[in-house]
Amino acid sequence: MSVFVIRRLMQALLVVFLMSVIVFFGVNIVGDPVYMLVSPDADQADIEAAIRRLGLDRPIWDQYLLFLKGAAQGNLGDSFIFGEPALKLILHHMPATLELAFSALMLAIVIGIPLGLFSGLYPDNPISKGIMAGSILGFSLPTFWVGLMLILLFAVELGWLPSTGRGDTATIFGIETSLATWDGLRHIFLPALNLALLKISLAIRLTRAGVREAMSQDYVKYARAKGISTKRIIFVHVMKNIMIPVVTVMGLEFGSLIGFSVVTETIFAWPGMGKLLIDAILQLDRPVVVAYLMIMVLFFVVINLVVDILYSILDPRVRLQDQGA
Amino acid sequence: MTAVLEVAGLKTHFFTHAGVVKAVDGVDFTVNKGEVMGLVGESGSGKSITGFSILGLIDQPGRIVEGSIRFNGDEIANAPEETLKSIRGNRISMIFQDPMMTLNPVLRIDSQMMEAIFAHEKVSKKVAWERSRHALGLVGIPSPEERLKAYPHQLSGGMRQRVSIAIAFLNKPDLIIADEPTTALDVTIQAQIIHEAQKLTRQTGTAMIWITHDLAVVAGLADRISVMYAGRIVEQGLTDDVIDRPLHPYTVGLLGSVPTANKRGERLFQIEGMTPNMLALPEGCAFAPRCRSASAACKAPPPITHIANRDIRCFNPQAQAAAE
Ligand SMILES: Nc1ncnc2c1ncn2[C@@H]1O[C@H](COP(=O)(O)OP(=O)(O)OP(=O)(O)O)[C@@H](O)[C@H]1O
Ligand code: SF4
Ligand SMILES: [Mg+2]
Numbered sequence: 001m002s003v004f005v006i007r008r009l010m011q012a013l014l015v016v017f018l019m020s021v022i023v024f025f026g027v028n029i030v031g032d033p034v035y036m037l038v039s040p041d042a043d044q045a046d047i048e049a050a051i052r053r054l055g056l057d058r059p060i061w062d063q064y065l066l067f068l069k070g071a072a073q074g075n076l077g078d079s080f081i082f083g084e085p086a087l088k089l090i091l092h093h094m095p096a097t098l099e100l101a102f103s104a105l106m107l108a109i110v111i112g113i114p115l116g117l118f119s120g121l122y123p124d125n126p127i128s129k130g131i132m133a134g135s136i137l138g139f140s141l142p143t144f145w146v147g148l149m150l151i152l153l154f155a156v157e158l159g160w161l162p163s164t165g166r167g168d169t170a171t172i173f174g175i176e177t178s179l180a181t182w183d184g185l186r187h188i189f190l191p192a193l194n195l196a197l198l199k200i201s202l203a204i205r206l207t208r209a210g211v212r213e214a215m216s217q218d219y220v221k222y223a224r225a226k227g228i229s230t231k232r233i234i235f236v237h238v239m240k241n242i243m244i245p246v247v248t249v250m251g252l253e254f255g256s257l258i259g260f261s262v263v264t265e266t267i268f269a270w271p272g273m274g275k276l277l278i279d280a281i282l283q284l285d286r287p288v289v290v291a292y293l294m295i296m297v298l299f300f301v302v303i304n305l306v307v308d309i310l311y312s313i314l315d316p317r318v319r320l321q322d323q324g325a
Numbered sequence: 326m327t328a329v330l331e332v333a334g335l336k337t338h339f340f341t342h343a344g345v346v347k348a349v350d351g352v353d354f355t356v357n358k359g360e361v362m363g364l365v366g367e368s369g370s371g372k373s374i375t376g377f378s379i380l381g382l383i384d385q386p387g388r389i390v391e392g393s394i395r396f397n398g399d400e401i402a403n404a405p406e407e408t409l410k411s412i413r414g415n416r417i418s419m420i421f422q423d424p425m426m427t428l429n430p431v432l433r434i435d436s437q438m439m440e441a442i443f444a445h446e447k448v449s450k451k452v453a454w455e456r457s458r459h460a461l462g463l464v465g466i467p468s469p470e471e472r473l474k475a476y477p478h479q480l481s482g483g484m485r486q487r488v489s490i491a492i493a494f495l496n497k498p499d500l501i502i503a504d505e506p507t508t509a510l511d512v513t514i515q516a517q518i519i520h521e522a523q524k525l526t527r528q529t530g531t532a533m534i535w536i537t538h539d540l541a542v543v544a545g546l547a548d549r550i551s552v553m554y555a556g557r558i559v560e561q562g563l564t565d566d567v568i569d570r571p572l573h574p575y576t577v578g579l580l581g582s583v584p585t586a587n588k589r590g591e592r593l594f595q596i597e598g599m600t601p602n603m604l605a606l607p608e609g610c611a612f613a614p615r616c617r618s619a620s621a622a623c624k625a626p627p628p629i630t631h632i633a634n635r636d637i638r639c640f641n642p643q644a645q646a647a648a649e
Contacts, residue, residue, distance in 0.1 A: 217426070218423070219428065221382065222428070223429070225418070226413065226414035227410050228440055229444065240432065241429070
């Protein structure tokens, strides 16, 4: 197990390094942040001073080495706009995004798995056909459009739920979260649902496919031949088998939830890192963009690692191989 | 002798898009208390479907269309699901071909054994565990306490099949249907498993239907043999009679394809022709296209006749043909 973890960590480090190259050089190709920062009537001297202040007068590989040196010490550069460390800005906005992504993941699991289970067990039932049609919509409708529709329906027409902001937060277990207050829950519901839509569809399809495959397996027929109740066959024999792939995929999707939250946060004015990123891009605040992308790379790498380890806990077959290794 | 199971005129058909597959098409047999019946036939002849029909485990698009299945005198063909559930794994249990596929890969042996007890009896966990441990010991599994904690993949193929046998005997059933339980195993293990199963049936007085495509396997195990072809039993009789003096041309062919010591070096006989297409069986005897003894009469379906202590479906029985 430890050999496996160390090998995975080495791979992760390499991935992070390569991504830093791509991200840093990629971002530096786009636009000229100086003209965003100096006032329109600034003269040439002002502009040059600004360029020097931002370190943009150096050759780009020099800038990169400087960035790398800072990054190794946990410094991803200062925001051009706020003058604060980019990392600090992102970390400040991160909890809001994490709680949004987490809520969306929970919604996807709580809604998607039961619906997938039902439609997998009764594929010919009209309700199942409805569920499948819904999941196709969930896959194909653009997130921003659904977000606007949700706002229109629940916030504007019905007036049941607020459409912008994070609402009240409270601290539980040392984490400040809107999941701890009623007002916060009311605020997070629509954006979380919006963000979850794609993943609900995914959970439905994964679960349904898994259930249909498992139900045709010999171990189900054998369990029936033993006289085991249908309830136990479904919830123990079948669910235990399909939870492995479903949990793996859903876990891996957490990273993409954080990524997709950029759209949702913008629509619902959710004060998370996605909104910070969009603002940073519009203002060509390169250090913030680079820092955000690096944090995302880290996220994906860590999530992959955690899922691999979880997988080995869930699946006794994997567990045994690792003991042998 | 009291009959445990009486099957009469059983027909199980599958209504597929391509047509009706008459997987079981008029099967009659009786299994007496403590008796082992060998059900033999080529792949696709309807052996497994016969077994599943008895347990009421035929899924769409199939169903039992006709016939009666009497278990301890009670009719159970198309019985309510609750009745069948209380019989399955309790009064009639089943052993499948490949225990790698039938034992659930993510559940421990103990939970797969104990659930078979809990499904039919209200007992404490401790009692169920103790009974499971005892059952594993009976089928010759060393250190059963540890095996109970194992997952299926941690056991060898032979060990897994012993576990399946232990599960089959857990609730002391009246009948066990063993569907090719040794086909996936190598020959030495196969012999051990057969020995174990035989010992247990003798000790407990459990009747057994042993399904196989290999006559050699049932020759030493079964009291009686039923030979199945294309959904019908074509020859049925005492094992010694069927093995020593087969009457049906198909049985003769099956016996010819069994390797034996005194045929060493000779070319193994193969039954000519293809296994029948179940969607397009001939009008008369289904074996006719492959039969060397076929005559004009065989264009009609052969009825069951009783000759030489045997039930056979053939117009031209092979008197002593295999003796040469
Ligand atoms: N679900 C199904 N739909 C259609 N036909 C089926 C179905 N299940 C079984 N059959 C058909 O029923 C016939 C008998 O199948 P069965 O499984 O009983 O054969 P078998 O004698 O057990 O063969 P084997 O030695 O390969 O296990 C086969 O021709 C098969 O194609
Ligand atoms: S009935 Fe005719 S075709 Fe069929 S097995 Fe007998 S001899 Fe052969
Ligand atoms: Mg079979």
